[in-house]
Amino acid sequence: xxxxxxxxxxxxxxxxxxxxxxxxxxxxxxxxxxxxxxxxxxxxxxxxxxxxxxxxxxxxxxxxxxxxxxxxxxxxxxxxxxxxxxxxxxxxxxxxxxxxxxxxxxxxxxxxxxxxxxxxxxxxxxxxxxxx
Amino acid sequence: xxxxxxxxxxxxxxxxxxxxxxxxxxxxxxxxxxxxxxxxxxxxxxxxxxxxxxxxxxxxxxxxxxxxxxxxxxxxxxxxxxxxxxxxxxxxxxxxxxxxxxxxxxxxxxxxxxxxxxxxxxxxxxxxxxxxxxxxxxxxxxxxxxxxxxxxxxxx
Numbered sequence: 001x002x003x004x005x006x007x008x009x010x011x012x013x014x015x016x017x018x019x020x021x022x023x024x025x026x027x028x029x030x031x032x033x034x035x036x037x038x039x040x041x042x043x044x045x046x047x048x049x050x051x052x053x054x055x056x057x058x059x060x061x062x063x064x065x066x067x068x069x070x071x072x073x074x075x076x077x078x079x080x081x082x083x084x085x086x087x088x089x090x091x092x093x094x095x096x097x098x099x100x101x102x103x104x105x106x107x108x109x110x111x112x113x114x115x116x117x118x119x120x121x122x123x124x125x126x127x128x129x130x131x132x
Numbered sequence: 133x134x135x136x137x138x139x140x141x142x143x144x145x146x147x148x149x150x151x152x153x154x155x156x157x158x159x160x161x162x163x164x165x166x167x168x169x170x171x172x173x174x175x176x177x178x179x180x181x182x183x184x185x186x187x188x189x190x191x192x193x194x195x196x197x198x199x200x201x202x203x204x205x206x207x208x209x210x211x212x213x214x215x216x217x218x219x220x221x222x223x224x225x226x227x228x229x230x231x232x233x234x235x236x237x238x239x240x241x242x243x244x245x246x247x248x249x250x251x252x253x254x255x256x257x258x259x260x261x262x263x264x265x266x267x268x269x270x271x272x273x274x275x276x277x278x279x280x281x282x283x284x285x286x287x288x
Contacts, residue, residue: 015194016282020268023279026223027272030246046246049221052194107273115270119282126265127285128146 214253
């Protein structure tokens with residue numbers, strides 16, 4: 001049980017969206033630790049750029065390895081509540097779970113959504129012609 | 133990678149038109165250019181690219197699609213090596229671009245891995261400035277972040 005607040009970011013999900021969000025996460029939390037939704041992988045954020053993130057997929061992004069260990073051992077606590085955010089990629093929506101709407105995780109998600117929006121625009125604006 | 137597989141790879145990356153003319157010559161040229169990227173990576177990062185690019189690309193095509201697209205344009209080996217580093221998880225640390233009409237187009241990109249490895253890749257070829265169109269533009273609060281390197285999409 002992670003609790004928190006759900007934030008939905010609708011729109012067709014593009015290949016680069018997860019990469020953009022992970023790079024924002026690393027900028028915010030240089031020692032971020034990322035766990036896949038099924039728990040099969042848990043790696044430092046730098047390793048995640050070598051992974052595929054198909055739709056649908058899910059990830060938990062922790063502030064650090066210590067935060068990951070805290071969540072794994074104790075679940076949600078007052079101390080670790082704002083040190084993890086959840087991201088779910090669907091075909092037409094990215095969903096987030098953050099601690100609350102005013103905390104660190106909400107601010108990071110805000111930056112993620114703004115940056116994804118900008119890079120989707122760039123991707124569409126610079127698309128190759130259909131005939132190519 | 134043989135010529136047939138190379139063509140498949142480029143088609144899957146939306147740049148199959150590269151082989152519309154002189155296909156065999158283009159294939160050999162591209163394989164040479166991939167080797168040049170191996171050398172540029174080793175020179176700058178200080179370790180060999182393992183596996184070499186011609187093996188890494190077909191094994192991990194979705195991730196390396198933006199790099200494959202660089203072989204459809206006249207990009208130089210150091211800038212392609214920079215692209216590889218970013219797709220491999222390196223962070224863009226700094227970009228310097230200096231342009232003077234008919235005189236100069238200089239691009240320098242500093243990248244760094246979480247491991248501490250870092251390198252500066254540079255070029256004076258204006259066509260390498262294409263890289264500027266592929267970087268991800270992001271913000272953290274009001275602070276600018278340029279990171280990531282993204283493929284051209286195929287039009288819908």
